[in-house]
Amino acid sequence: MAWRGGFMKRAKINSLYAQFLSPKSSRRTGAPYATATQETTKTLQAPGVHSGGCSFGTAAILQYESVKSRVRMAMEEAKEEKRDKLGEGHNTTYWHNWWNQLSHFQKQVILVMSVVDDWWSGLSEGQKTVTGIIALNTLVLCCWRMPSMQRSLVKYFTSNPASKTRCLPMVLSSFSHYSIIHMLTNMYVLWTFSTSIVSLLGREQFLALYLSGGVISTFVSYVFKTTTGRLGPSLGASGAIMTVLAAVCTKTPEAKLGILLLPMVSFTAGNALKALVALDTAGLLLGWRFFDHAAHLGGALFGVWYIAYGNEMIWRNREPLVRFWHELRNKPNGRPRPGGGGGQV
Secondary structure, three states: OOEOOOHHHOHHHHHHHHOOEOHHHHOOOHHHHHHHHHHHHHHHHHHHHHHHHHHHHHHHHHHHHHHHHHHHHHHHHHHHHHHHHHOHHHHHHHHHHHHHOOOHHHHHHHHHHHHHHHHHHOOOHHHHHHHHHHHHHHHHHHHHOOHHHHHHHHHHOOEOOOEOOOOOHHHHHHHOOOOHHHHHHHHHHHHHHHHHHHHHHOHHHHHHHHHHHHHHHHHHHHHHHHHHOOOOOEEOOHHHHHHHHHHHHHHOOOOEEEEOOEEEEEEEHHHHHHHHHHHHHHHHHHOOOOEOHHHHHHHHHHHHHHHHHHHHHOHHHOHHHHHHHHHHHOOOOOOOOOOOOOOOO
């Protein structure tokens, strides 16, 4: 959400975007514009709330399935370990002969896969989680370079309250970057805080917080734009990343942070969050338009709120949903068992 209009400097994309503007939303004065502002806000309230609820509900179910999968894998590994002990005598000879039968190319492929596996095993749980997010952002960045894809990307991967398509971009714009520098900066910050946030919240809760942060920050940006009449496109993961950053800084305010190119400078996480909020507040009040400061503030405030109140209100009350899912998954289907007679219906 950070860079509002850098990619719009190209006339070709400007003409594409103009096709998706809603004429009614472009009125900036008088009662019609006030009515349009209220209608836009009401229209987006339900999708915003539902997206956040779906994110955390889905995360709770994914956590349940993940725990079941880990237990199953642990049992299977124990069985395999017993089988390996029984057949330990011929294992070395078998694998030695198998390796000698491979071609030079096959051996090189296996060695490369082994290096990649070692690298992957050395990553933290948080770094493994955000690797998928980085891959999605990279894919969308490449799609922006394809002229045939730009029409769809402008419609679904840029957020603007003046567009006819408003709800889906609230999610998809958080995975969209037009500038390589913009994406690299955002993904570096996300990578830096990934280990801390996943260790604090867990993988599933982090993903729910990240997606909800993107939606909430876009909603705040929509409200600010329609209120002030400064309609314009936004894209990028900055709103969601500000949610993650604010959550970490609120949870561990005394943690020491630094700047990549200035290793001698250090400050606490709490002070860093205060400085970022002050900077975005100033940008909002002074009308700076290079960044979407409303989205930044919305994401940061949501991150602070979630650590202070949201975790207790939402995540710790997930038990009824998980119990319902457990009962649904283990509910008998009423089919008779083979050789077991009729069974219950």
